[in-house]
Amino acid sequence: MQTVRLRITADEQEAKRIYGVIEQAFEDEGNPVTVYEFTPDGKTWAVEILMFGMEPEEAIAELLATVGPDAFDAVPQAELLEDLNWVEKSLEGLAPVAAGRFLIHGSHDRDKLRSGMIGIEIEAALAFGTGHHGTTEGCLREIDRLVGRWRFDRILDLGTGTGVLAIAAAKLARQVVVATDIDPVATQTAQQNAVLNEVPHLIRTFTAAGVEDRRFAEFGPFDLVIANILARPLMQMAKSISARMTADATLILSGLRVEDGPRILFAYSTQGFRLARRWEKNGWITLTLVRGGVHAH
Secondary structure: OOEEEEEEEEOHHHHHHHHHHHHHHOOOOOOOEEEEEOOOOOOOEEEEEEEEOOOHHHHHHHHHHHHOOOOOOOOOEEEEOOOOOHHHHHHHOOOOEEEOOEEEEOHHHHHHOOOOOEEEEOOOOOOOOOOOOHHHHHHHHHHHHHHOOOOOOOEEEEOOOOOHHHHHHHHHHOOOEEEEEOOHHHHHHHHHHHHHOOOHHHEEEEEOOOOOOHHHHHHOOEEEEEEEOOHHHHHHOHHHHHHOEEEEEEEEEEEEEHHHHHHHHHHHHOOOEEEEEEEEEOOEEEEEEEEOOOOOO
C-alpha cells in the first residue's frame, strides 16, 4: 500500500498545538502522528502524519478536510515513501527506552541491558506500542511497581498492540497473561514478540473487539487489567470492562490526554473504581484505579 508522509514545521509551541489537533482529528483512523525537534537548535519542530493508499495531493487534501482549513497556517509538505515497513524504518534509529526496571530495545541494542534490568525485545511490526510513547512508558512503570509488589491471579492486556505490556507483566509475574486486540496483525505480532522474549507459554493472545467475546469469561474474571487504548473506547467500555473484573481489582488505563482524565475517572467511578495513582508525561496520562478491598497501592 502506498504511503505518504505529511510534514508541517513550526516553532515548538505551535507544533505541539498542531500535533494535538491532528491526533485528535485522526483518533479513530489509526494514522501514526508524531512531533519532534526538527533542527538541532530546537527552534524548529516538525509534526508528521502517515497517510495510506493515496497520492500526495490527495493526502494533503484529506488532512485539511479532516482538521478544517483554519487549523493551522503552515503548508504541509508531502513525500511519497518507499514501499517499506514504516515502523521498522522508524525503529532503526530509536534508542532503547527504560521504564522502571524494563528496557525496551531492538535486536541491535541487546548489549545495552545491565544487571537488574528486565529486557523486552520488540522488533518492528505494524502494531502500536514500542515503548517510545508516554502512554506505553506510563503503563510499564505501573506494571513494574504493582506486579513487582503484589500477586495478581488473572491479568489482561486489552488492546495489546506489539504485546510489550503483556510481555512485561508475564516476565515479572511469571504467570499467564491474556493479550487481546481488535487487530489480527497486532495479536499475531504480540505472539511473535512473546516467542522472541521467551515467554510464549505465558502469553495467551486472541483477536476480539471489546470484551464481549466468550473467551474473556473463560480466562477471567481479572484482578488486573491494563488497557492502553484511547479515551473514547475506554469511556464506552467502562461498564463491560468492569464486568470482566473481580470485586477487588486494579485497573491501569492509558492512551489518555490530560484533558480526558476527569471524564474517565467519572465513568469508572460509577463502576466502583477510585483513583490510586496518576502519572503524566508530555500531555499524556496513565491512571491506576482500584476497586473493593484493594488498597491504594
